[in-house]
Amino acid sequence: MMAATLLRILVVEDDKALLSILCDMLAGLGYHAVGVASAEEALIQLDTGSFNVLLSDINLPGMSGIDLASRAVAMVHGIRIIFSSGFGYLVTDRLEFSFQLLNKPYHLQELARAIRHSARQLSGAEQ
Template sequence: MPDLDTSARSTASYDWSATALGDTARWPLPLRLTSDLLLNSPVPTLLVWGTETITVFNEAYALLAGPGYGRVPGGSVPPVLPPPLAAAGKILDAAWGGEAGVMQDTALTFRRLDGSQESRFDLRLTPVRDETGAVRGVQVALAPATAAPQEEDTGDGAMRILVVEDNVDSQYLVCEMLKAFGHEADGVAHPDDALALLARQRYDVLFSDVSLPGMSGVDLATRAIADDPSLRVIFASGYGDTLLRHLSFPYQSLQKPYEIDQLQDALSKVARRPAKGG
């Protein structure tokens, strides 16, 4: 499969004269804005416009689907019903009724010249309204599937995580993300507060910034593991992993700023691997 072209794209990048949508100068503003955003997005995305099922899609979607579903940027009724639309069913109907929706971990099969390809995505459907508020189209984005079978198979379930981060805003966001993943999370800003909490109750994971006031995250983790060898550790650092190279206990590290999928991957790894006993 060819690589995705990373150059900027918009409606002006294509000739629409031969499509069902015609000259862009006559397009309604919502169609133009949505198409501009879609065409310049790295996420596979398509727009269904009007009751005729006219579709517009970006290069990321075309690379995924193959030539059998039309050529970028679309603009006409597709020769074959796109798999995301076939899979969306009632969620698509609800989007036409004005309700945004998500279909998690959806299997899509694309019939390609080199054989069928099945992939899993979260389908995110967003109604596109005109100036009067009427729904004129539906945008369908194919986000990476949030379900992680390898995590489900571990049997570890929710973990109790202590977050140590002196930036209160960052601490709050991390805790909220962890809770959204189904874990329990408490946050503190100072290593002394962390040690006090660790002495009072048991945690499965210590999630600590490396740079902290009064004591480094490395020293904090070393003391915490001395008291509880089963504690698993994730470090977050904006300064690389120089301080982490000679540690005697297992850990995962994240380089700030990190992506949500990197955080999920680190959590999955510590859930599958208990810390080294003392």
């Protein structure tokens, strides 16, 4: 399995307080997380960094999290996608890539489970 320290997570959340909390939670779980407040900032990070997981709010100002994820999948081979939504559902039912959905509000255990699932998928893809 991929070690927690090797997993790099890009967190995209326009609520800056929640973004800070999420990055702190992920660091507490032993992951390296980089947080940005918009899809446009995320695209810059994806272009310059090496991320394994994109954890993105669906409803972002400007470009949606779904559009961001579509671009991320095209930019970064094998990146795993986790959406977070306050609506409890996706605004589309057909996407060309696999993803997980965390319904807001979620607990630390749910976040940890989603990240571990992504790590297992990455480990399987590397074998």
